[in-house]
Amino acid sequence: MKAMIFAAGYGTRLKPLTDTVPKALIPINGIPLLQHLILKLKQEGFTEIIVNVHHFADQIINFLNENHYFGIRIEISDERDALLDTGGGIRKAAWFFEDGLPFLVHNVDIISNVDLQALYRHHLNSDSIATLVVSKRATFRYLMFDKNNRLRGWINEKTQETKPEMLGNLQLYDKLAFAGIQVLSPLVIDLMMSKETPKFPIIDFYLSEMNNHKIFGYEPISLKLIDVGKIDSLPKAEKLIRELSFE
Numbered sequence: 001m002k003a004m005i006f007a008a009g010y011g012t013r014l015k016p017l018t019d020t021v022p023k024a025l026i027p028i029n030g031i032p033l034l035q036h037l038i039l040k041l042k043q044e045g046f047t048e049i050i051v052n053v054h055h056f057a058d059q060i061i062n063f064l065n066e067n068h069y070f071g072i073r074i075e076i077s078d079e080r081d082a083l084l085d086t087g088g089g090i091r092k093a094a095w096f097f098e099d100g101l102p103f104l105v106h107n108v109d110i111i112s113n114v115d116l117q118a119l120y121r122h123h124l125n126s127d128s129i130a131t132l133v134v135s136k137r138a139t140f141r142y143l144m145f146d147k148n149n150r151l152r153g154w155i156n157e158k159t160q161e162t163k164p165e166m167l168g169n170l171q172l173y174d175k176l177a178f179a180g181i182q183v184l185s186p187l188v189i190d191l192m193m194s195k196e197t198p199k200f201p202i203i204d205f206y207l208s209e210m211n212n213h214k215i216f217g218y219e220p221i222s223l224k225l226i227d228v229g230k231i232d233s234l235p236k237a238e239k240l241i242r243e244l245s246f247e
Helices: 033-043 057-066 085-092 116-124 187-192 202-209 231-245
Strands: 002-006 048-053 073-078 103-107 110-112 130-135 141-145 151-156 161-163 174-184 215-218 225-227
Touching: 002 033, 002 085, 033 048, 033 103, 033 110, 048 057, 057 073, 085 187, 085 202, 103 116, 110 174, 110 231, 116 130, 116 174, 116 215, 130 141, 141 215, 151 202, 151 215, 174 225, 187 202, 225 231
Parallel strands: 002 048, 002 103, 048 073, 130 215
Antiparallel strands: 103 174, 110 225, 130 174, 141 151, 141 174, 151 161
C-alpha cells in the first residue's frame, strides 16, 4: 500500500521551534513527528511513502537519508520552488501513484490511534472517491455530512460563511471536524489534472466535486487524536504517544 505524508508546511503555530527546524522534525518524546508516523505506517502495512517538502526541506531529506529511509521505499515530492497547498501537493505527487490503487494521505502533525488498515478497507468497500477521517472535535470550521455520511458542505462558525452559500437547513447535517487523514481513489488525481492552478486546498477541491462524486466521512470508534499544531499541544502529544505505546 502507498501513502503520502504532508510535511511541507511552515508550522507557523509552532514558532519559535519551527524557526530553525521543520515541523516534521519536532521531537515528541525524543522522536521526530515524521519518524513516529513512518513507523506507524510501516506497522500497518504501508511500504511505499512519498513525503512532500518545502520548509527546511534539506533537513527532512537528510534525516531520511541518515535513517536509511527506515528500510522501505520513501520518495520526495520537492515543493521548494513553490508551496502548493494540500490539493496541489497531491497533484504534484501523482506520478508516485501510477499503480491505479487507492492511497492514504496523512498530515505529519497528526498523532492518533486510527486503524489505518481498517480505514483503507472501508474505502475499498465503498463507492467513494475519498474517505475522510472525521470526529466531533471542537473547532470552528466543520465539514457538513448528511445522514449517510456523505459530504454536503462546509461552515466557518466564526464568520457564518458556508460552502455552498445556500447550504439550506443546517440542522439536517452532522458537523464534523476533518482529522487530516484520508484515503483517495485514483480518480481524484484524474479530476485534479483539470485544475487551472497548481495550488489549491484539498477541501475546496472536495467541495467542488461533492455533487458529482461521492465523498464520505469516516468516524472511528474510540478515537484518540492530537493535532500537534501549537506549542501547548506538545505535552498532550507526548502523553498520547505514551498511551498508544502500551495499547
